[in-house]
Amino acid sequence: MHELSITQGLVDAVLDRTGERTVTAVNLRVGALSGVLPDAMRFCFDVVSAGTPLAGARLWIDEPQGLARCRTCQDEFELPDLILLCQCGSADVEVLRGRELMLMSVEVA
Template sequence: MHELSITQSLVDAVLDRTGERTVTVVNLRIGPLSGVLADAMRFCFDIVSADTPLAGAQLRIDEPRGLAHCKKCGEQFELTDLIMLCPCGSADVEVLSGRELMVLSVEVA
């Protein structure tokens, strides 16, 4: 479960910016094509943030849709997993969104 190390890095990055101030909310964006499971990060966040100024903070995760454009037929379609095939059967696609893994904002008390 690599989400544990990613969550630890997230907590470390937030602490680097906020110091000892109490953090109340962390807003993330995790796309379905990022390879990171949002539910696993939610689980890990409570464990990793314990005994830090982030303890008890709310983790809000925006989960945008994965979208791609087919270079063969020109259609735009949704991607729900890492199998990047257009409904027409072409694998010549450009990913438009869904790979995001970012901190959007942090709220402190």
């Protein structure tokens, strides 16, 4: 489960910036095509943040869907998974959204 190490890195990064101040919320963006499971991150966050100034903080995760543009027909379409195939049959697509894994903001008390 790589979500555990990703979440540990997230908590470490927040602690580096906030020090001992109490953190009340952490806001992330985890795209549907990122390969990271938001539910697993939520579970790991509670475990990893225990005993730190992030303990009890809310973890908000924005989960944008994948979006791609076909380089052949120029159509834009949603990508529910990593099967990069346009309805025109072309596999020459550019992913526009959905691979994000970003810390957006942190709220402190």
